[in-house]
Amino acid sequence: MSDKLRFHYEVSGEDFTRAGEASSDLKAKLKLMGASPEVVRKVAICMYEGEINMVIHACGGVIDVTISPADILLELKDVGPGIPDIEKAMQEGYSTASENIRSLGFGAGMGLSNMKKYSDEMKIDTVLGVGTTVTMRINM
Template sequence: MSDKLTFHFDVDGESFVSAGQASVQVKKNLRELGLPPEVIRRVSIAMYEGEINMVIHANGGVADVDVYEDKVVIVLDDKGPGIKDVALAMQEGYSTASDQVRSLGFGAGMGLPNMKRYTDDMVIETVVGVGTKITMTIRL
């Protein structure tokens, strides 16, 4: 695999029911590529958390997954409200999600911390009122 393989997804911001479709598809694709199960688990959980964040906070966005010979790179890009205080958002348990979101089992304030936990590198570029781009790398 000298060239990268790219998977592109549009994340629908309207529905928690369809949220996860991109992550599940990525899981399937990575399994077909024969990646180790623990790598697949880390990639798909990190991506799902990002997808859910885009549905909760940003009315959707786009997700790109690039598979290289030695790493998987996930880029999540949205035109949402941006993150006012990244350090605070990275704290486990801090959440601005609504009660309706919490009643579905989300909004525990673990999304960004989980994304960091399961990836080797995570970069957050965010501008309030413009959007957020998160780049996550998982080394193979």
């Protein structure tokens, strides 16, 4: 048996009401596998914030999850507009989300900072006009 498990999710950017389905599925899987509640919670928050970002900023994308005995790796890839100023985007409270998104309960400028806070390591690769890949590692 391989010591790594992989899951792949396609995130549709067209339907905000469905955002979070991938995170919900992964959370249920991790619970079933017996991961600690703390780890499950951290992964769920990181992935959900990332998934929401994909839907509201980048018309969706793909998420690859790799689970090994030591950690869980989340790779969220989109072909959206890219992030012009990562430093600014990382600041709590800074958001480029529209009024419409705010009225849906997001765009408070907490997404990326939440992802950083709950992951053990986070990396953002972004190219304007090409897309963004956010990689997060959460230790078991």
